[in-house]
Amino acid sequence: MKLLIVEDEHHVRERIAEGIDWPSFGIEVAHAVGSGREAWTIVQKERIDIVLTDIRMPEMGGLELAKHVKRDFPHVKIILLTGHDDFEYAREGIEHGVLKYLVKPADNDEIVAAVLEAKELREREAAERHSIALLERQWKEHLPHLKGLFYKSWLQGRYAGWEIERRAHDLQVACLGRKLLPVALDMDPIPEGNERFRVSDRALVLFALYTMARDVLESEACAVVQDDDGVTAAVFMAAPEESDETLHARMNHAIDELLATVRMVLRLTASAGIGPVAADAQQLPRAYRMSRMALQERIVLGNDMAIPYRDTNPEEAGWVLLADLEKELELAIETGGPAGRRELVQRIMEAGFATDKPLADAKELLLRMVCQLARIVHAKGWTLRETLKGDYEAFAGFGSLLAKEQIAAWLQRMADRIGDTIAERRKSGTQLTIGEVERFIQERLHEEELSLYLAAESMYVNYSYLSRTFKEVTGQSFSDYVLRLRMEKAKELLGQGMKVYDAAERVGYRHVNYFSKSFQKYWGIKPSGMFRQPAP
Structure with a gap:
């Protein structure tokens, strides 16, 4: 179930997107954006189930967004979040198919309850539309x-x-x-x-x-x-x-x-x-x-x-079995571990290098294994030399293998080396992505609109994937990480004698009062009391 969060106050937006464990409720935060116009673009391009939106926003407000969504995507459930406890807003929202109307400051429990209600309704409507009887009929037809x-x-x-x-x-x-x-x-x-x-x-x-x-x-x-x-x-x-x-x-x-x-x-x-x-x-x-x-x-x-068909040169069924084992070995190299690869190597040896096999068949199977390993590497655009490193010479010397035990050890060694290289490069790719996010944050620490959504968009990476990966690598959510950097930077600037409102602006806070509250909550002391401020 995909949730779109629309809120122009970035600290509220980040609190809702990052401060609630949405996956535990079966909810995926598709995006968290700061304007109704941006949200409307996303709804038109992606499958969204629930929209949680503020009412008063620049360019396009929540009610106008709700009107567009209701007209073109009536299945989407809309929850309005506003600081204006006005009956007219509620009445107009109902006209536009709004499910819930939450008055700020709504706490996380209220928001979760509203979203789960919307999720339940969305699932119930989908189930009714795609009933079991209908699905069975469509299945039989197809x-x-x-x-x-x-x-x-x-x-x-x-x-x-x-x-x-x-x-x-x-x-x-x-x-x-x-x-x-x-x-x-x-x-x-x-x-x-x-x-x-x-x-x-x-x-x-x-x-x-x-x-x-x-x-x-x-x-x-x-x-x-x-x-x-x-x-x-x-x-x-x-x-x-x-x-x-x-x-x-x-x-x-x-x-x-x-x-x-x-x-x-x-x-x-x-x-x-x-x-x-x-x-x-x-x-x-x-x-x-x-x-x-x-x-x-x-x-x-x-x-x-x-x-x-006149079978003048029958093909042995064993080659069919080996083709299946080759597919399993490739999968084990790509995603498995040493134990799985060891078990498959043993099965390949038993199927292809049995004692009753002719020598010519054993040699041909060895060539087949060499070609398969090379194909796995080359399909990724890599060379065998850079992938196998110190094992390259052993790979190229496969022709000197004489005994079944030597071939088994050789195949295990090459499969492990290729599998380890794939795993290492996949891990380094993740670290590179997080490094890009950290540079993105450092370069934009002074901007109020600093969000994981913007980072994901600039890097052409899925928002949910980036959120999960960032937390796994850094041990912190994106919003907690940004808050820590901002508070540490603010402390440093104030220590250099900078005025509170200048320090607030340098770390992305437009309102000094909100900055002071955040600083005091983080450090336990007001910014004006931590360091002596220079006279105006």
């Missing part, structure tokens, strides 16, 4: 499209094994634990001089083939999708106990019926490429590639045919 995207991405090898299981479960696709037989279907070239279709109508007849395939083939035992290039993919499924011969017989009968339907309805021909049976979900992309390869054989064998 489910066929989502299933199609799932099958297409699966066939193209875009998912790791765990992703296939999770998405299949979420989309209620009964494909896990079943045999899978992919078939690629394509329209044969449209002959020149055809009376019904031109050569340029290829996209149209491809879509016609897809719709007919859905009518003839699609069922609980067969999924049909259209690939990115227009080829129709059909995945026949069978229980583990069903024999491959029975599955092929069922598939052949269905494909024959489809090709006959195409000839009868379109008076054109289509061909099919039949892949091998995939024993599990992770082997399906490979089997589908083979069905596409079989389809290409029509150049030699002719059109209007169902062509099975």
Whole structure:
């Protein structure tokens, strides 16, 4: 739930934005600004749920802001905060859809209570608008499209094994634990001089083939999708106990019926490429590639045919497993720790360097690991030499590794070095950002309008992220940090003999009385009593 705070008195604005632990109430302070015009710009650009605004402000007051918000964003809840206890303000505010009317000085508890009331109302209205029944209906309507995207991405090898299981479960696709037989279907070239279709109508007849395939083939035992290039993919499924011969017989009968339907309805021909049976979900992309390869054989064998794939050089399923492990290793290098990387290295060694593996396969897997590590580094725009530092020579000397234990130690060492470098640079980037904020504060300590929102805006950084990061690094909220610097600077200036009102102005206080109260509260003594002031 996003809250926008609009208050022209910066100390009040900072007190509300920084002095209340909003995240504990499920509230994110999207922005804290000093004018209604600035707030209106933000509401138009970002999703805001609640606006807490003062009434009297320069350029655009709170009531005018409420009028605009009510007109264009009626779901936004508005709370007015003002020092004028006037019935007319309240009445006009109600006309503009204002939820609450708080009279200054409203304490933090009052403000929190009002915002939470607005949050509850906003959530209740959203729930009513998006009721469970409506969501279920929309989900059912959208489910066929989502299933199609799932099958297409699966066939193209875009998912790791765990992703296939999770998405299949979420989309209620009964494909896990079943045999899978992919078939690629394509329209044969449209002959020149055809009376019904031109050569340029290829996209149209491809879509016609897809719709007919859905009518003839699609069922609980067969999924049909259209690939990115227009080829129709059909995945026949069978229980583990069903024999491959029975599955092929069922598939052949269905494909024959489809090709006959195409000839009868379109008076054109289509061909099919039949892949091998995939024993599990992770082997399906490979089997589908083979069905596409079989389809290409029509150049030699002719059109209007169902062509099975002839496997003359079978690919081992172990490489499919290693592809998944590589993805997990990359994730562990990017975000994990040494323990997670060690466990993955062990799994890679067990899968790829087993004692029964040929020497040529072991060498190829080592090259594959070298390429993957280099790709992770180069994708960030870094060089291997600057990333690996003292380990670069060991990386480049991978060809001298002879034993399985050496390879495992080498892979662990390189993964840890790259992972540590990523973590170090991510941390230094955070420190650099906080350093920029500290310079921003020092340069503008004399300005009254000094806020974390302005700092975030000038640095093109998210306000909530910067607020959280600043507190984690410095141990103080932005407003407490600024207050400390201002009080220390004021103490220093007064010690040099500067007049109170000049010192107040130098540290960003427009009103001397407010400065004196803040100084006394911070140091326990009035500024005029801490140091002897020079005679006027």
